[in-house]
């Protein structure tokens with residue numbers, strides 16, 4: 044009983060901070076995305092390819108979470124003017140207070156879009172509100188076509204699902220219809236956006252993203 048109360052208090056604290064963050068994003072006119080996918084699914088590569096392909100007037104900042112290192116932030120710094128790496132000290136997901144800390148190093152007034160790359164993890168990041176306006180799930184063809192069926196929470200929570208590394212389709216067994224059927228059973232309307240960050244084939248994702256930024 045006591046333990047349940049402690050857990051509820053922690054989650055309540057997160058939701059409270061997340062609500063404050065959402066108010067700050069709205070007041071600053073910044074649209075915010077939380078990108079969730081397993082380690083190595085291609086989240087950072089997607090951002091590295093996406094940012095230069097967006098209209099140059101769009102001001103984009105990135106918060107990237109990892110257990111250790113600043114490697115992803117260093118990669119993204121080549122294409123974004125504002126980047127912050129959040130090290131979670133072993134934590135397997137970002138929480139709202141991490142984002143709050145990260146914002147201290149960002150100028151929200153100078154942004155139109157804030158992208159949060161969550162810690163590589165398909166599971167628990169889904170349950171933590173970061174004040175985002177949308178959650179994007181990233182799957183890659185290299186992970187196998189069965190992953191959406193095995194990870195319902197992300198599929199249910201996602202506002203869009205990116206299927207990346209499509210350039211590998213000729214080389215790995217991947218049944219696109221099976222992948223889509225699993226998703227549709229859980230989430231009939233979520234957009235499934237097939238891309239290759241490597242090849243720069245991003246059209247459906249860029250279209251979705253530009254509509255999202257426009258609100």
Ligand SMILES: Nc1nc2c(ncn2[C@@H]2O[C@H](COP(=O)(O)OP(=O)(O)OP(=O)(O)O)[C@@H](O)[C@H]2O)c(=O)[nH]1
Nearest residue numbers: 081082083084085086087088163207208239240241
């Ligand atoms: N063939 C191919 N490889 C890709 C593509 N996107 C990413 N990769 C490769 O996949 C590996 C992982 O990519 P990352 O972008 O680091 O993945 P991530 O999801 O950010 O990984 P974590 O931040 O560690 O969770 C790298 O070796 C990339 O070069 C793609 O579209 N096609």
Ligand SMILES: [Mg+2]
Nearest residue numbers: 086087115160
């Ligand atoms: Mg990454």
Ligand SMILES: [Zn+2]
Nearest residue numbers: 135136167168
């Ligand atoms: Zn976690």
